[in-house]
Amino acid sequence: xxxVAVIGIGMTKWGELWEKSLRTIFVETALLAIDDAGVDxxxxxxxxxxxxxxxxxxxxxxxxxxDYLGKNPVPAARVESACSSGGLALRQGFIEVASGMSDIxxxxxxxxxxxxxxxxxxxxxGTAADQEYEGYHGLTFPALYAMMAVAHMHKYGTTREQLAMxxxxxxxxxSKNPLAQFPFKISVEAVLQSVLVADPLHILDCSPITxxxxxxxxxxxxxxxxxxxxxxxxTGSGHAxxxxxxxxxxxxxxxxxxHLAGQKALAMAxxxxxxxxxxxxxxxxxxxxIMITEALGLVEQGRGGKAVEEGLTAxxxxxxxxxxxxxxxxxxxxxxxxxxxxxxxxxxLRGEAGERQVKGAKRGLTQNMGGTxxxxxxxxxxxx
Amino acid sequence: MAGIVGYGAYIPRNRIKVEEIAKVWxxxxxxxxxxxxxxxxxVPSPDQDTITMAVEASKNxxxxxxIDPKAIGAVYVGSESHPYAVKPSxxxxxxxxxxxxxxxxxxxxxxxxxxxxxMFIALSLVQVGAVEYGLAVGADTSQGAPxxxxxxxxxxxxxxxxxxxxxxxxxxxxxxxxTTDTPDFWRREYQYYPQHGGRFTGDPxxxxxxxxxxxxxxxxxxxxxxDFDYVIFHQPNGKFPFRVGEMLGFTKKQIEPGxxxxxxxxxxxxxxxxxxxxxxxxxxxxxxxxxxxxxxxAGSDAFIFRVTERIDEVKALAxxxxxxxxxNKVYIDYGVYAKYRRKIRxxx
Amino acid sequence: xxxxxxxxxxxxxxxxxxxxxxxxxxxIAFPPRxxxxxxxxRKFEKTKLADSGTILTFTIIRVPPHQFEDxxxxxxxxxxxxxxxxxxxxxxxxxxxxxxxxxxVRIEFRKIYEEGAAxxxxxxxxxxxx
Numbered sequence: 001x002x003x004v005a006v007i008g009i010g011m012t013k014w015g016e017l018w019e020k021s022l023r024t025i026f027v028e029t030a031l032l033a034i035d036d037a038g039v040d041x042x043x044x045x046x047x048x049x050x051x052x053x054x055x056x057x058x059x060x061x062x063x064x065x066x067d068y069l070g071k072n073p074v075p076a077a078r079v080e081s082a083c084s085s086g087g088l089a090l091r092q093g094f095i096e097v098a099s100g101m102s103d104i105x106x107x108x109x110x111x112x113x114x115x116x117x118x119x120x121x122x123x124x125x126g127t128a129a130d131q132e133y134e135g136y137h138g139l140t141f142p143a144l145y146a147m148m149a150v151a152h153m154h155k156y157g158t159t160r161e162q163l164a165m166x167x168x169x170x171x172x173x174x175s176k177n178p179l180a181q182f183p184f185k186i187s188v189e190a191v192l193q194s195v196l197v198a199d200p201l202h203i204l205d206c207s208p209i210t211x212x213x214x215x216x217x218x219x220x221x222x223x224x225x226x227x228x229x230x231x232x233x234x235t236g237s238g239h240a241x242x243x244x245x246x247x248x249x250x251x252x253x254x255x256x257x258x259h260l261a262g263q264k265a266l267a268m269a270x271x272x273x274x275x276x277x278x279x280x281x282x283x284x285x286x287x288x289x290i291m292i293t294e295a296l297g298l299v300e301q302g303r304g305g306k307a308v309e310e311g312l313t314a315x316x317x318x319x320x321x322x323x324x325x326x327x328x329x330x331x332x333x334x335x336x337x338x339x340x341x342x343x344x345x346x347x348x349l350r351g352e353a354g355e356r357q358v359k360g361a362k363r364g365l366t367q368n369m370g371g372t373x374x375x376x377x378x379x380x381x382x383x384x
Numbered sequence: 385m386a387g388i389v390g391y392g393a394y395i396p397r398n399r400i401k402v403e404e405i406a407k408v409w410x411x412x413x414x415x416x417x418x419x420x421x422x423x424x425x426x427v428p429s430p431d432q433d434t435i436t437m438a439v440e441a442s443k444n445x446x447x448x449x450x451i452d453p454k455a456i457g458a459v460y461v462g463s464e465s466h467p468y469a470v471k472p473s474x475x476x477x478x479x480x481x482x483x484x485x486x487x488x489x490x491x492x493x494x495x496x497x498x499x500x501x502x503m504f505i506a507l508s509l510v511q512v513g514a515v516e517y518g519l520a521v522g523a524d525t526s527q528g529a530p531x532x533x534x535x536x537x538x539x540x541x542x543x544x545x546x547x548x549x550x551x552x553x554x555x556x557x558x559x560x561x562x563t564t565d566t567p568d569f570w571r572r573e574y575q576y577y578p579q580h581g582g583r584f585t586g587d588p589x590x591x592x593x594x595x596x597x598x599x600x601x602x603x604x605x606x607x608x609x610x611d612f613d614y615v616i617f618h619q620p621n622g623k624f625p626f627r628v629g630e631m632l633g634f635t636k637k638q639i640e641p642g643x644x645x646x647x648x649x650x651x652x653x654x655x656x657x658x659x660x661x662x663x664x665x666x667x668x669x670x671x672x673x674x675x676x677x678x679x680x681x682a683g684s685d686a687f688i689f690r691v692t693e694r695i696d697e698v699k700a701l702a703x704x705x706x707x708x709x710x711x712n713k714v715y716i717d718y719g720v721y722a723k724y725r726r727k728i729r730x731x732x
Numbered sequence: 733x734x735x736x737x738x739x740x741x742x743x744x745x746x747x748x749x750x751x752x753x754x755x756x757x758x759x760i761a762f763p764p765r766x767x768x769x770x771x772x773x774r775k776f777e778k779t780k781l782a783d784s785g786t787i788l789t790f791t792i793i794r795v796p797p798h799q800f801e802d803x804x805x806x807x808x809x810x811x812x813x814x815x816x817x818x819x820x821x822x823x824x825x826x827x828x829x830x831x832x833x834x835x836x837v838r839i840e841f842r843k844i845y846e847e848g849a850a851x852x853x854x855x856x857x858x859x860x861x862x
Contacts, residue, residue: 119798126797132742133763136844136856137821138793138800139808146791147810154789154833198791243769247810247818252789397825430802431824431842436855439841467853476855480747480841714827723802 001098004234005224006381008037008217009343014331015181017211022056022112023068026213030069030108033215038227042217043102045069045076046093048085048109049335054124056115065108082128083284085109086214086338087368087377091237094379097218104223109339110213121209125334128371130245142206142285144246144372146198149287152253153200155302158290160200162305164191166286167204167328169308173315174325176355181210181331191286205286210331214340225384230350236271236380238264244374253302257376258295258367265365269380273297276380277361278348279319280341282369283326289313292367293321296378315356323348323356338368338377349383386510387555387689389517389548390449390698393661394441395541395648395708398427400721402536408718409531416536421622425539425649427716428525430724434463435473437542437654438523439480444702445519445544446481449551453481456546457515458488460505462498462653464571464578465525466491477521488515495569496618497679498522499653503545504685507556510547517548524652529577530727537621539649543657543705553698554664554673554689560601562593562684569680580680589682590620594628597684598676605688609633613671616659618678619645641666642675648709653679660689662705667691736852746856749783749839751817752776760817784838784862785813790823790831799845811837811859823859836862 010032017025026047034042045066052058062076081088086109093107113121126135129144152158168188174180191204224231238261243249249256266273273296281296283289290304298319299307307313313321324330324344327337345364347353361383368377401424406413416422428437438461446453461473474489488509492498499522506518523542528534547556568589571578581589594617602608609615615638617625622645629639642659651658656677663673671691678684722728744750745763752764756773762781767774790809793800800806807823809831822844823837837859844854 118795119801122795123797134820135797136742136746136854137808137858138796138803138806138845139820140793140795140797142795143791143793143808147789147808150791150833151789195794196792197795198793201791245820247820252810429824431822431844431858433843433853435853436840436842443841476747479743480855482748712825726802 002100003221004094004097004218005221005231006216006234006342006346007219007224007227007229008033008039009346010036010215011179011340011343012213013179014210014212014333016114018114020211022052022058022110023064025112025211026065026108026110027068029213030106030215033106033217037217039104039217041104042071042074042106043104044096045071045074045106045108046089046096047076047078048089048338049078049111050080050082050085051124051127054127056112081375082370083282083334084338084368084370084375084377085335086340087366087379088239088338090338090342090379091239091377093218094234094237097220103219105218106215107218107339108213108215109336111333111335112211113209113333114211118209133245140198142198142201145285145287146201147246148252148291148372149200152287152291155253156305158305160192161188162290162309163200163205163286164188165308166283166289167191169314170283170322170326170328173323173356174329177325177330180325180329181208182329183325201285207284207327207332210333212331212333212336214336214343216339216342216346231384232346232349233382233384234379235382236265236269238262238268238378240264241375242373244371246372253291255291255295255373255376257373258292258369258378261376261378262296262367265378265380269382271363271380276363276365278323278345278358278364279321279367280324280344280364281321281326281367282337283322283328284332288369289321289326296367315358320358323353323358338366341366341368342379342381345381349381385552385555386507386547386549387552388545389451389551389553390445390447390546391661391664392441392444392448392544392702393542393658393705393708394437394444396426396428396432396437397713398429398716398724399424399713400427400716400718404718405536419623420536421646422536422649423646425537426541426651427721427724428540432540433467433525434461434465434523435467435476437540438473438477438521438544441523441542441544442477442481442519442521445546447702448698449546451517451546451548451551453483454486456483456487456517456519458506458509458518459483460490460492460502460520462492462494462502462520462522463524464493464495464498464652466493483519494683495680496620496650496652496655497677497683497685499543499657500677500685503687504559504561507547507559510549517546519544519546522653522657524654526652527577527725534578534580537650539651541648541651541654541658543654543661545657551694552692553694554691556687557690558601558605558688560597560604560686562596562600564593564682566682568682585680589680590624590678591628591631593682593684594618594676594678595631597686598632598674601674601686601688607688611672612638612674614638614641614663614667614673616642616656616663616673616675618656618676619643619659620650622646644705644709658705664691664695665699665704665706667695669693669695733847733851739852739854747841749781749857751779751781753779760815762817762819781817781819782814784836785811785819787811787823787833787835787837788818789833792828807831809859821858825860830861838862
């Protein structure tokens, strides 16, 4: 296997991009990554997208995107793993370069979510659950995570305020990220007073509906060195699945797929969790971040709520989690999220993260998750 | 002798009071309460319909019958509110209780007597030996037009009876039916609410047919009102059953155990059948029961039942009708009622 | 609108809670499966789930998918049935104040949703307080 480096990153401002189509959003972002890498060719493209079929009625996506990027006849594949589609695209691109199959690979993620009504978006996102045995009964994603929250609160005494503190922290970080959809601060009171979506989760516990894309360019580390670019390597990649239905889990207050993917990625990188300087994780709901910090081993099982309360995961804490603002403040165009997490980690490891820079960051980790944890992808990045 | 092997009831928990409806339409609540002896009525939740209530009532009947559902050879659902205009309620019911595929089924409609007509068919099939067991259900989620007198009474409920020749809890001694063409109440195809002939629904309709059927069955059986422990008449309001009972020579005491309407409303096809389940709940071996239904259009079915020793074994095996009526109920206001009954016009 | 086949196929599970029981390790699969996730065995015998259980977790959905708008707000939960199988369904006939972990429920047959005003009506199981 060859060492793999990230030599280019691209991300544009996220939000409700009424004037831009999916192809425009993707191409603008991909061009930024290509220009950042300074490459003049692509050997392959891998794009994560959860549901262009339901969101914009378009399948056969990568032929459309490679065409509009002006890169035909480049081989281009779309991968789908619900909200972890972006993370899966990164892993597939990584495997392609590491294996020697391709040298320069563009890994992208994209979702255009605002061309459907809120109800239709809720339905489309709901397809990441078991359609026949969860969706059939009217379950939504906020509801599934709410049930995980209820289980976690019951088992460990996690408080409603601790959940709110995750959103407050991520908005604090997001206020320093000009590309974020919601670059402003919020208070615990604001979270608790916002509209209830699925008890105990309020609207400000939930990541938003977002249009956006992210892209990175991968190549063999040897090639990257010759290009005299800042070299950031992907040193670990872990991927695990779990039951699609929440009811089938042995423990509804635990994310086994994240735990296993994390262990695999760290073992591959030869690192311990304590060696990592910053984390970009899948806070689709506030409870998710609490459970992820436990599953990755940042804190003991059941201590995730306390950790955020004590500032352990704050930007200046021992384990900065979601310096970008996370899904909560930065936005969550579902297929793009896993790639955008990588973009943030690269920025941090290059020292280009501005006001939200984690000082002296050398190693970063991304965790991207589909459904209620039916799939998880973890990647470890290290600056040379 | 053939008869009822198992019986079951189902009543939704929502109730709306007569005052609450009267308030909205500026109507005279005390008048309805006193004149029609109505206090409140049951209302189905948005997720309840004739089929769901028929299934739950039938599951209760199966618990009491203690038979293999596959031995049920015929399933009839009587209702004027079948959820589909075309597609049987009975197939859903038969599937849900695991009586498929070797089973006859059909949906019946005859205003408020479709349930008892189903009982007659199921019983007859058992008597002639065409099926081992037959299931008949009366179930309705009837609608009265907003502001109409029927809105105070149109309610929801279901009653199910399994007929057979062994394990009988009430022997069917006699049946009789009295039918004429009398347009006192109707609903045309594609119409949401029914229409009725006002006071024409009284003497030439309800009273003529019930007395006709009651007198007919008594003559056929050679019996008189005093021979019965209990009698159940169709209950479109509180007053009519007592009045018709008086006309026929029955006492209040015979009527009251099966008289549910003041707290339940008129459950249409389930009305007199629920009166029968409530009566069976309190009956003793040897008790004689007369039931006379009424369906607009118009006709009445009458049955004479004699309760057997087995009644005491089965009573506690499923919820009692009075418990369903009195326990766990929740009162809703007219706004919620209008939402539940889809009386609010929404965006397409 | 989906073809009714999608709904019809699941009727034994939706109406009667039919499940598969692994002939080797006894794992109860609901819905039925071809491979036992516990022991890998591929033989199952037909069984029926218990019709009562205990609530493990729950929530109240206030922002529903459009098919469920008329029912909102509505509670949903995961119950451990008395045979150990965990089942997800709506919890109805239940005032929100009494909803809690450990609450006993039983199964009732209800309408789940309708395919618009003219389409198929979907039925199935829901939890009600026991």
